[in-house]
Amino acid sequence: MDTRRSVQAGEADRAGIRARGGSLAPGRVVGDGRYRLLAQFGVDERAAAHLWRARDGQLKRDVALTLLVGDPADPEAARLARRTLERAAHASKFGHGGVARVLDVLSLGSGVTSSEGLLGVVVAEWTKGSDLVDLVAQRPVAPAAAARMVQALAEAVDHAHQNGLVLGLDHPQRLRLTPGGALKLAFPGPLPEATLRDDVKALGAVLYLLLTGRWALPGGPPAVPAAPLTPQGHVVPPRSLVPAVPAELSSLAVRTIEDGGSGGIRTSSAILRVLDQVAENEERTQLIQSVGQPEGEADGTIWTTKKPVKDVARRRKLAFGVTVLVVATVVILAWGGLMLINLFQGDNKASGPAINVAAPPSNSAPPQNSAAPPPSSAPAGPKVGDPAKPDSASIYNPQGSGDNAGRVKNTIDGDPGTIWRTDEYQQQLPALKPGVGFTVAFNDPVKLAQVKITADSPGTKVEIRSADKKNPQLDDTKVVGAGDLNGTDTTITLQQPTESKYFIVWITQLGDNDGGGFISEIGDASFLPAQ
Known part of the structure; x- marks a missing residue:
């Protein structure tokens, strides 16, 4: 009975969050009339956080808003929101390509009014790219690509933890895939009680999501199915769901997510070391397979390129173009050499009075001291040029x-x-x-x-x-x-x-x-x- 009441209370709380967030709609203006809502990208119900893309009316640019929805009269909700805002404010001093830069933090009485139904707003730069949930809804990501994508995110976590910061990336709708193929925390705002360990577990959950299309932590979005569990309550390894997943990558995801056991992975630096090795091995394997792969056979990756076409006419055009370029280069160099020769010859034929370089100028005063000035006691360092690019x-x-x-x-x-x-x-x-x-x-x-x-x-x-x-x-x-x-x-x-x-x-x-x-x-x- 107590368990049923607890579940019903939790559902009631989530229903209340959705009801309060329902007043948020495209076109509405928040934050003292500065930010106009454009489109919603998710809800993190654990923190009553609604994730929106908005337009900054003052600076005329798009931004990412994490709107903390709640009742200002609820002291506990207000306290938790203040803690999230404090953590977001600390993160504003942190810069890394894997985390959207926090531009502003608005709280009750400072950019947010009680009539808005909000407890606070975290404003971050807008991240162009793709929605992570939409990506995995199509099909799981190829293992090598998944390893590369999580690498960029793990580097951000590693740098943040070195600075004592918790990022709070343990919700897939807070992440976006950049055009360059890297994952980025697009909606900063860690949960009030989130720890460094939660960030590390999130990296394992994100890897699990990319490999299987399932979320392995509590509180995921309804659109993403939960990861299955074994009868003992452990997360089923990704390799059991998708046999193409390498054993090392499957083990990394599970060992990072689960807390128990001596073989758990608890730091982002340890994840990076494993990802480096797995990505290198997987890329080498795919390269070997692609060499012997029949033309037209699908390779299973999310990014594909057209296979080379044996076009004889195209190769002839390319060879002709290269020949013309080489001939033009030779002509230009020859012309430059002739110009230099003419320049020096012209200098030899220049007219003017003869100059005796051994004699001092006629109108210059004799030197007061024939001794040469002493050289500087500090030797000058070598002059350096522009950086040389290694091969x-x-x-x-x-x-x-x-x-x-x-x-x-x-x-x-x-x-x-x-x-x-x-x-x-x-x-x-x-x-x-x-x-x-x-x-x-x-x-x-x-x-x-x-x-x-x-x-x-x-x-x-x-x-x-x-x-x-x-x-x-x-x-x-x-x-x-x-x-x-x-x-x-x-x-x-x-x-x-x-x-x-x-x-x-x-x-x-x-x-x-x-x-x-x-x-x-x-x-x-x-x-x-x-x-």
């Missing part, structure tokens, strides 16, 4: 396979938001190995003067080494510069400009991980040649 980046680890090899390309992609990180070690270097790092290779030798590293790993020590080949022994490399990564951007000036095709960024000391252990990460590395 490739690869893990350098003479004593093993290296750390996160699948993401080392992030160090040279020009985007500090994409991270390469080492594994997490329980002992500081060089207890287990002398160091860990990566090699960058250039098409042609570069005379390097500086290396600029963007990172958030205080305590990390780095050496810049030159090498004669891509994978040399450590003793065959030469240290040409060193520095400590104690700020967001660190510029390491080489002892002297060094020319080579291969340079190694070698970590000799890892940063401290707040949760224990040692780990370092690098967002971007720029290589500045001497002028």
